[in-house]
Amino acid sequence: MNADSKTSQPRDSMIEVNHIHTRFGAAVVHEDVSLTIDKGEVFAIAGGNGSGKSVLMREMILLQQPTGGDIEIFGQNSKSMNETDVSTLRRRCGVLFQHGALFSSLNVAENVAVPLREHTQLSKRLIEELALLKISSTGFPMASVTKYPNELSGGMRRRAALARAIALDPELLFLDEPTSGLDPLSAAAFDELIQQLREWFRLTIVIITHDLDSLWRIADRVAVLGNGRVLGIGTMSELSQSPDPLIHEYFYGPRGRAAKEQAWNRK
Amino acid sequence: MNRPERAAEPMPEHTGRIFFAPDGTLGCTGPWTLEHLADLERQIRSLPKLSTGRLECDVAAIDALDTGGAWLLQRTLNQFEHNGCTISLHGFANDFATLMQTVARSGSQTEQLKPLPSSGWLERIGRVAWSYAANIHRALAFVGETATAAFSLLNHENRIRWRVLLHNLQVDGLNALPIVGLLSFLMGIVIAYQGAEQLKTFGANIFIVDLVGIALLREIAPLLTAILVAGRSGSAYTAQIGTMRVTEELDALRALGISPMSLLVIPRALALVIALPLLTVFANAVGVFGGMLIALIQLGVTFTEFLNRFEYAIVLRHYLIGIGKTPVFAVIIALVGCYQGFQVFGGVDSVGRHTTISVVQAIFLVIVTDAFFSILFNWWGL
Numbered sequence: 308m309n310a311d312s313k314t315s316q317p318r319d320s321m322i323e324v325n326h327i328h329t330r331f332g333a334a335v336v337h338e339d340v341s342l343t344i345d346k347g348e349v350f351a352i353a354g355g356n357g358s359g360k361s362v363l364m365r366e367m368i369l370l371q372q373p374t375g376g377d378i379e380i381f382g383q384n385s386k387s388m389n390e391t392d393v394s395t396l397r398r399r400c401g402v403l404f405q406h407g408a409l410f411s412s413l414n415v416a417e418n419v420a421v422p423l424r425e426h427t428q429l430s431k432r433l434i435e436e437l438a439l440l441k442i443s444s445t446g447f448p449m450a451s452v453t454k455y456p457n458e459l460s461g462g463m464r465r466r467a468a469l470a471r472a473i474a475l476d477p478e479l480l481f482l483d484e485p486t487s488g489l490d491p492l493s494a495a496a497f498d499e500l501i502q503q504l505r506e507w508f509r510l511t512i513v514i515i516t517h518d519l520d521s522l523w524r525i526a527d528r529v530a531v532l533g534n535g536r537v538l539g540i541g542t543m544s545e546l547s548q549s550p551d552p553l554i555h556e557y558f559y560g561p562r563g564r565a566a567k568e569q570a571w572n573r574k
Numbered sequence: 575m576n577r578p579e580r581a582a583e584p585m586p587e588h589t590g591r592i593f594f595a596p597d598g599t600l601g602c603t604g605p606w607t608l609e610h611l612a613d614l615e616r617q618i619r620s621l622p623k624l625s626t627g628r629l630e631c632d633v634a635a636i637d638a639l640d641t642g643g644a645w646l647l648q649r650t651l652n653q654f655e656h657n658g659c660t661i662s663l664h665g666f667a668n669d670f671a672t673l674m675q676t677v678a679r680s681g682s683q684t685e686q687l688k689p690l691p692s693s694g695w696l697e698r699i700g701r702v703a704w705s706y707a708a709n710i711h712r713a714l715a716f717v718g719e720t721a722t723a724a725f726s727l728l729n730h731e732n733r734i735r736w737r738v739l740l741h742n743l744q745v746d747g748l749n750a751l752p753i754v755g756l757l758s759f760l761m762g763i764v765i766a767y768q769g770a771e772q773l774k775t776f777g778a779n780i781f782i783v784d785l786v787g788i789a790l791l792r793e794i795a796p797l798l799t800a801i802l803v804a805g806r807s808g809s810a811y812t813a814q815i816g817t818m819r820v821t822e823e824l825d826a827l828r829a830l831g832i833s834p835m836s837l838l839v840i841p842r843a844l845a846l847v848i849a850l851p852l853l854t855v856f857a858n859a860v861g862v863f864g865g866m867l868i869a870l871i872q873l874g875v876t877f878t879e880f881l882n883r884f885e886y887a888i889v890l891r892h893y894l895i896g897i898g899k900t901p902v903f904a905v906i907i908a909l910v911g912c913y914q915g916f917q918v919f920g921g922v923d924s925v926g927r928h929t930t931i932s933v934v935q936a937i938f939l940v941i942v943t944d945a946f947f948s949i950l951f952n953w954w955g956l
Contacts, residue, residue, distance in 0.1 A: 411921025428612040429642075436649070436681075437642050443680040444641075457920030476608055476640035507676045508641065509669070 319346045321381065321479055321511045322367055328375035329362055336362050337373065338535035349505060349512045349525050353557070354532035360515045361405070363532070364481055367513065368402055369393055380479075398426055401472035405483040407464040409456040415442065415467045416452040422474045441470040444507070446500055462493040466500070473504065480504075482514040486521050498524045519558070523570035531557060543570070590614045590643070592621065592650070595632070603635035606643025614643070618650050629654055634665025644670075644677040716913045720843070723835040738841040746807040746842075747849030751856060754802055758795055758857035762864025765789055770872040779873040780883055786865030787888040791896045795857040797944055800903035803850055804936035808911035811842055812932035815915025816925040824916075834916075843908035850904035851897050858896070891956060899947055903940050910936040 322344040329337040336359040344350045352360045365371040366378060369385055378385040381399065383392060409418050419438040423429065429437070443449055447466040456464055465485060472480060485501065486494035498521050505512055516522060522529055523543050531538045531546065531554050539549045547558045547567060558567065590610035591603045606614065631651065636643075651661050666674070693701070727734055769785040815838055818824050827834050862884070869875040914932035918924045 412923035427608055430612075430615055433611070433615055433646065437645060440641060440645055440677065440680050444676070455920065476642060507673065 351526035401477035407468035519566035599630040605638035742845035758861035762861035766865040766868035783883040811911030816918030846904035
């Protein structure tokens with residue numbers, strides 16, 4: 308990872324989103340969204356359903372072009388990238404999709420080996436070992452590595468997908484609602500896992516979630532999206548003091564209060 | 575064992591290296607990251623095997639390390655240790671040491687993993703035989719279930735889902751007209767061309783009518799139409815129902831108290847039973863027209879002559895036998911298509927696999943049934 312520090316990074320920011328506009332036909336998703344994600348932080352993007360969180364993530368990983376504005380990732384403008392740049396960038400990013408998006412025709416070990424096989428010329432044995440290593444570091448039960456995705460529970464599928472996302476030792480990890488659909492215990496365990504991986508592999512993590520517990524637990528900074536713009540950016544305690552009525556509603560709804568109390572009690 | 579020339583070499587570019595220094599220490603330098611691993615792996619393979627003694631390993635010059643590199647280093651050291659060396663590692667930066675520990679911990683879990691024993695040939699034969707038997711059982715159960723559902727519909731007429739039925743009639747019948755028409759037109763032309771050559775030599779030009787008429791009406795048009803519909807609609811049924819299974823829509827239907835049989839299977843089967851004979855009639859007409867054109871061009875048989883002879887030569891029973899077979903084909907295609915859809919299990923690749931099976935099985939069964947009909951009608955002297 309450090310080897311890449313040669314590549315110019317004038318500031319310690321991983322991603323800079325500058326005045327993004329996104330429109331689908333008549334529907335406006337982002338009106339003017341700007342934010343900066345620093346190296347080594349866990350940055351959460353929160354907001355209600357349909358506030359454009361997932362679209363913003365898709366734009367950051369270059370699956371979609373914004374209608375206007377720029378995104379700089381690793382100090383490179385997404386618009387000026389050619390094929391090779393994009394492919395290099397993809398190697399440096401890992402993505403955990405909302406429902407895992409494991410390839411259903413491959414078993415778990417093969418799924419995790421896909422990026423290794425595609426992007427490296429390692430021996431078959433080493434690829435297999437590295438895949439198993441990644442799988443075991445996500446806490447996926449090792450006895451199940453030869454199972455196919457449809458034989459797994461939601462939590463296991465999420466862990467397997469996470470193992471695939473970190474297969475290439477990315478510097479930047481995107482997580483799209485990693486804890487949605489998990490029971491509270493699994494969700495808490497998954498949060499812990501993310502913390503741990505971040506320490507082990509020194510990752511920068513962008514996480515999309517509306518799980519308030521997760522936000523309190525793992526996010527260094529949070530951006531709340533709403534009405535097509537960024538309503539507020541800051542730590543959770545800063546945001547919970549925010550005068551913005553929408554943010555207030557978001558954090559002080561019945562569930563928000565409970566999550567906050569819990570977070571305070573833990574401290 | 576010593577390879578001083580490699581150690582002394584100035585580094586041409588910044589790559590990961592592993593080598594024995596002149597004083598016998600194992601030196602690791604440069605970036606040990608994923609992009610350099612393939613090269614490092616090669617270097618490790620050419621390292622001399624040490625079997626005893628103390629091995630000093632100097633890793634101070636490693637300037638980048640990721641999990642892949644850490645694992646490779648760990649594995650190499652394990653190998654030396656396994657061969658009887660005692661290893662002392664020094665010079666690790668603090669956070670690299672943490673990474674090594676993490677990797678060693680995870681790695682110890684992966685080592686317990688043994689590959690699954692592959693099954694013997696006897697077991698495989700047994701499994702395949704059993705899966706065939708189970709498949710036949712399931713298919714029979716499905717046919718029975720459909721029949722029960724169909725009979726229950728006859729009793730309460732209002733539960734036939736007309737909207738779905740009409741929709742399927744349009745999609746599987748009306749929309750198939752152009753392709754069925756085009757292909758049977760071409761079929762008529764092909765048969766007439768082949769026949770014309772032979773008949774001309776005998777001067778039996780007018781018998782082109784018998785050839786084209788009987789071949790098309792009795793065999794070619796029904797079979798061609800059934801095969802087309804199997805490829806067009808049977809596959810669609812499998813894919814639709816299979817995808818609904820993957821997305822749990824079938825379970826949702828059941829939970830809402832809607833029987834998938836009455837909503838998905840019966841209307842599709844009924845639609846095909848109605849549409850396939852009609853399509854065949856259309857195919858007959860267009861195919862005979864194709865034959866007429868060639869008869870005129872190649873043999874000089876005018877349309878009037880052709881139609882006069884047609885009325886006289888082609889007995890009604892050929893037409894009826896041809897049309898009569900089609901409802902049976904329709905039931906086969908619809909049931910195979912739906913059945914395979916319900917057999918989908920798991921993910922998207924299962925949908926693809928069952929769609930293929932559905933088309934192949936439907937066409938196979940249609941042709942087998944057709945052969946069976948031929949033998950039967952031959953016995954009855956029809």
